[in-house]
Amino acid sequence: MLGKPSSPRGHDLVVWLAGFERDLVKVGAESSAMVDPHTIVAAAARVVAHLYRRHFGLPTTDAFDPRIDLTGVFLGFGVLTADAALRYTVRTAAGPMQTRRAPARLGVLSPQSLCFLLAAQLHARVLPRAERQRIGKLLQANQAAFLRHAYAALDRAEPPVSQQLGLPPPEQWPSPPDLAALTVPFTDDPDAAPEARRDEDPGIVGINAGKPVFRVERSMAARLGRTLGMGALMLGGVVAGMKGGLQLEAGTIPMIAVGLGVTGLVLGRFLRESRCSEPRCGATLAPGDKACPRCGGDVVGVIHHPRERLAAEEAWRRAHPDAAEPDAAQSTPAAAPPAP
Numbered sequence: 001m002l003g004k005p006s007s008p009r010g011h012d013l014v015v016w017l018a019g020f021e022r023d024l025v026k027v028g029a030e031s032s033a034m035v036d037p038h039t040i041v042a043a044a045a046r047v048v049a050h051l052y053r054r055h056f057g058l059p060t061t062d063a064f065d066p067r068i069d070l071t072g073v074f075l076g077f078g079v080l081t082a083d084a085a086l087r088y089t090v091r092t093a094a095g096p097m098q099t100r101r102a103p104a105r106l107g108v109l110s111p112q113s114l115c116f117l118l119a120a121q122l123h124a125r126v127l128p129r130a131e132r133q134r135i136g137k138l139l140q141a142n143q144a145a146f147l148r149h150a151y152a153a154l155d156r157a158e159p160p161v162s163q164q165l166g167l168p169p170p171e172q173w174p175s176p177p178d179l180a181a182l183t184v185p186f187t188d189d190p191d192a193a194p195e196a197r198r199d200e201d202p203g204i205v206g207i208n209a210g211k212p213v214f215r216v217e218r219s220m221a222a223r224l225g226r227t228l229g230m231g232a233l234m235l236g237g238v239v240a241g242m243k244g245g246l247q248l249e250a251g252t253i254p255m256i257a258v259g260l261g262v263t264g265l266v267l268g269r270f271l272r273e274s275r276c277s278e279p280r281c282g283a284t285l286a287p288g289d290k291a292c293p294r295c296g297g298d299v300v301g302v303i304h305h306p307r308e309r310l311a312a313e314e315a316w317r318r319a320h321p322d323a324a325e326p327d328a329a330q331s332t333p334a335a336a337p338p339a340p
Helices: 031-035 037-055 066-074 078-084 111-124 129-136 141-155 221-241 252-268 306-319
Strands: 015-021 024-029 086-092 099-105 212-219 272-276 298-303
Touching: 015 037, 024 031, 024 037, 031 037, 037 066, 037 078, 066 078, 066 111, 078 086, 078 111, 078 141, 111 129, 111 141, 129 141, 212 306, 221 252, 298 306
Parallel strands: 212 298
Antiparallel strands: 015 024, 086 099, 212 272
């Protein structure tokens, strides 16, 4: 770990200030925290508060100094740090249906203390009720309740909070900074381009752009028979179980389901369906489609069953040796059937 400070009991850091020399700041982070935006953003905000105190020479004992949490609220990170001060995540243990709620803490101050500081800031800024309610909706239920009660207590305080803090009247406050100017990306940073998020599945859309896929053409007999038969069986069971429902004999509903299933098998032989051969796609293809509308693959041939996909693709690549090889990171196992 890059300069990770030792953690006292009950506290741990997932992002920390590892070093600060003139214009060089070193920050360490746990790789496990990178997949949780709620944790990583709030922890990074706390590091900014720690750096602020170091930069301006404010007294700070270590990374667990509660004054860092206070500075975070002062800098405008109160919603982030208060909400992340205590969160519960559901973790699955070994064995079926064994789950437990595990607490995740950030910082040193309690959620009640951070919400009190946030309420003091809102009260000093004389925000209207609608704006306070909007901020409260950004918090978890417990933190939102802490904020409401803290604000109500400060509303009864004498003298007012702004007077106790020695703040000038609002009309003497300077204009707020331009947020657009503060969020302009660094033009001299080669890594300024946003990275692709790794905690989100990009899905199947466009994943096969420029790659060959096949049109799976087959009758709808199996699909239609299964849909009519199983649908009739489930619907009949629901109707027969209703109070005052149809009085049917035990064997009537299965006979109806079998009859509809056979009817679906017969009718389905006269109906054809055409789908993409990509197992994770299975989108319906119109007769004139040259590319799959969902995964973006180029339709290069026709097969009659999904299990023929790999053999057909291998034959197509032998016939087109100049075609690009498939990306191994995006290859799809052959065992998965197309989406129904």
